[in-house]
Amino acid sequence: MPSFNDSTMPQIKPPLSLGLDNTTPIVCEHCQGDTFVEAFKFRKVSAIISPDGREGTLPFTTFVCVSCKKVPVLFDPFIEDKIQ
Numbered sequence: 157m158p159s160f161n162d163s164t165m166p167q168i169k170p171p172l173s174l175g176l177d178n179t180t181p182i183v184c185e186h187c188q189g190d191t192f193v194e195a196f197k198f199r200k201v202s203a204i205i206s207p208d209g210r211e212g213t214l215p216f217t218t219f220v221c222v223s224c225k226k227v228p229v230l231f232d233p234f235i236e237d238k239i240q
């Protein structure tokens with residue numbers, strides 16, 4: 157029977173001492189879905205502000221609602237028409 161070596165097992169600790177009772181669910185404002193998948197968005201970087209003086213792309217991670225395939229405003233820092 158294999159024994160677990162604590163030093164090689166990843167230790168998953170809950171953040172601080174928060175219980176789920178002290179949290180609120182984040183839901184998609186489009187469909188109220190509460191499940192998301194990781195996705196990437198890309199921004200073009202103008203040559204004017206690019207460190208190497210050339211136009212480039214800047215990837216960043218966001219999350220897509222599994223149900224409606226939209227990115228909730230909360231996860232899209234560049235969205236233009238933020239819902240108040």
Ligand SMILES: [Zn+2]
Pocket residue numbers: 184185186187188189221222223224225226
């Ligand atoms: Zn949704």
